Amino acid sequence: MLRMAGLLHVTKSMTLTAGTRSFRIMNNTSWRALSTASSSSSTNEHTRAVRPRRALFYVPGSDERKIHKSISVGADCVVYDLEDSVSSSKKGTARHMVIDALEASEHGKAEKAVRINAVGSGHELDDLNVILLSKRLQAIVIPKVQSAKDIQFVSRMIDSVAIESQRERIRLIASIESALGMMNIKEIVTADPRLDALIFAAEDYCADLGLVRSKSRREMLFARQLIVNAAAAYGLQAIDLVCVDFQDDEILAEECKEGKQFGFAGKQAIHPGQIDIIQKAFLPDPKDLERAIRVVQGYEANAQKGVGAFNLDGKMIDMPVVRWAEKVVSRAKAGGMVIPEVESTATTGKD
Secondary structure, three states: OOOOOEEEEEOOOOEEOOOOEEEEEEOOEEEEEEEEOOOOOOOOOOOOOOOOOOEEEEEOOOHHHHHHHHHHHHOOEEEOOOOHHHHHHHHHHHHHHHHHHHHHOOOOOOOEEOOOOOOOOOHHHHHHHHHOOOOOEEEEEEOOOOOHHHHHHHHHHHHHOOOOOHHOOOOEEEEEEEHHHHHHHHHHHHHHHOOEEEEEEEHHHHHHHOOOOOOHHHHHHHHHHHHHHHHOOOOEEEEEEEOOOOOHHHHHHHHHHHHHOOOEEEEEEEEHHHHHHHHOOOOOHHHHHHHHHHHHHHHHHHHOOOOEEEEOOOEOHHHHHHHHHHHHOOOOOHOOOOEEEOOOOOEEEOO
């Protein structure tokens, strides 16, 4: 059920901040900042500062050249990888290369994250004992999550090892890569309040089930929708699969469009050339943003009159549509979009 917050009065050229980004309101108006609380969730997208994660870009933790290049790629989230891209013989060296990269200051607004080795791999403890000494680590990607215990183990390590000032700052991102992980999805999404997002790892999932990956991606439809549904139910972001055709912009754009339609908030990237396409694709369409602003303004105007549902351009607007509009505006803010000046033409449901 939707629960309303107080009014947010906005004046011309006022600057607001969402997550790590700011945006400017260009019109003189006031509109209600909505805060929703799902009956099945203690936190959700509307009650936390949303960090944009349109492109989640992996950087091999043992490759000095790629680490240095990652500073300027412009991805919302840069993930230094200690898992699949690093051989066992280089993991020790990679840990220290990664912590040096984390402490570097030339990262702009990108979120700094590390993908550790899977819980139970024998490497995860050493990974955490090193990276949790960083003063700038913002997120940990946990691969091959099978159950709530994997999330809770990492969270306990944060409480035990991380610098005290960092403990509340570090977020967790769970990568779901197996049939068992899918079956345990509800216990995973409710495992720990530090959990921010779910990743769908297509290659590992297909390997686990013996699926043959096709261009249509239909064999992964159930898993992708399960990830999106679970994330939405508990206020988490859902991050879509990697486009393995990293030199084909047309296929990447098609996958981005599909993922956005499915409800994903972003997509994994494995090549710098994918980042710009992904980040643009996962911004709200300007027409959707304009309509969302008009919906929220119309809701505000009618709420002051004690009116619930109202008419906008000949269509009834009720609370599900208002919730959609609030999400669109929230994602636009998080992505740094300029909020356009619009004029609402909403009327009451009786007009």
